[in-house]
Amino acid sequence: MDLKDQLKNLFPEHVEEEIQDETGNSPEIWIQDDPIICKYEKRKGKPITIIEGYNGAQEDFKILAKEIKTKLSVGGSFKDEKIIIQGDYRDRIMQMLKEKGFKVKRVGG
Template sequence: MDLQDQLKNLFPEHKPSEEEKKPVKSDIWLQDDPIICKYEKRKGKPITILEGYNGAEKDFKKLAKELKTKLSVGGTIKNDSIIIQGDYRNKIMDILKAKGFNVKRVGG
């Protein structure tokens, strides 16, 4: 018995509204072109760079903050790209794909 069935048993008169039936939409603007995820070394340290996002800057900053929080790493936004400290290409690609973005891996 799942949660929905248990709720129906507890509240038999409740009718779910249209808002409860709709899937949750992302609040970040999704794009058609893929985001490019590449790996570089700067001063001997690995970094992951995300380029190609063409949405609003507010959404871009929100996406960068969310990635840094989920990965527990540092990073910055420079010249329309997100720079994450460390080689996290696979994890970043999984997070972005779960959000509905198209992601393209570039480099080794």
């Protein structure tokens, strides 16, 4: 039994409302005020894009990592509160994050 079921048992007359942001979409990921840093590095001669600086829930950042990897059809990982994407996809990642409502800062080139 998860938390929603327990709350329904405690408050059976409560009607759950869906929260919407100003664009009319349901917020899936917490949007922060500080910019997310998107930088480029080379490791072992191969280009990678690193996204860091997210200060929300770690699970939200993992969901964001999976979404970026799926949309770009590339490999990557989530380590030490950083998203590491194989290849130089800074421009496309920054555009995706801006569309979601994040502030993004480009670092390194």
